[in-house]
Amino acid sequence: MDAGVAAVCGALAGSVATIGAALATGWSQREGARISARAEHLRQRREPRHDVYKGFIAAVSEMNDATRNVRAINSPRIEHFTDEQVLQYKRAAGVIKAQWLEVALAGPKSVNRVATRIKEASNLIAIEAEALLIIRVAPELLDRHQGGRETIQGVKKAAEDLTKWLSEFTELAQAVLDSDGSKGAA
Incomplete structure (x- = not known):
């Protein structure tokens, strides 16, 4: 091989190496930018959820x-x-209902399902307790409702459920906030 062909081959090899390095650098920069954008998106998503879940x-x-007294x-x-x-x-119950709407919008579905159970239990507590006031002031209803025993037990069970679901909600919310957004994460 003469010197001219060797020079051309050397220049060609250098060009291919430079193009390869430029492509690798470009890919690496795009990948880094994508990772940064994903991290920023997750941060922007996590902060409002944190406040919503906290409320x-x-x-x-x-x-x-x-x-507490009813459960005790x-x-x-x-x-x-x-x-x-x-x-x-x-x-x-009114505050829970308003906060539930925020949770429903913030998501995800797993957290919303537990929040919905909590909202329904709190509504039941308020409605049943109000029914007990009516029963208490209307003696003719007292006998028909066995002194309100079934209604009282309904309030007690809803209050116990609320405690259990609050714990479940807190655990799910923590998992969502700790999630890195990868597939399979909460």
């Missing part, structure tokens, strides 16, 4: 605290449901 947990915790008593009676308590249940 929902606070609202449910308020209802949970309000129903083996056989609560109608006298345990005061006007103030029922008003507190109704307010807490």
Whole structure:
């Protein structure tokens, strides 16, 4: 091989190597930019969810605290449901409902399913407790409703469910917030 052919082959090899390096660098930069964009998207998604979940947990915790006495008593009676308590249940249920809407929009579905159970349990607590007030002030209803025992047990069970689902919601919310967004993550 003469010197001219060797020079051309050397130049060609150098050009191919340079083009290969440029392609690899371009691919690497695009991949790095894609990873950065994904991380920023996840951060922007995580921050609002954090605030939404925090508000929902606070609202449910308020209802949970309000129903502590009902859960603690083996056989609560109608006298345990005061006007103030029922008003507190109704307010807490209203706040939970408003916060639930935020959770439903923030997602994902797994968290929303548990949040919906919580919302329904809190509504049941408020409605059943209000029914107990009506039963208490209308003595003719008291006998027909066996002193409100079934309604009281309904409130007690809903309050117990609410406690269980609050724990489940908190665990799911933590998993969602810790997720890196990869396939199979919450």
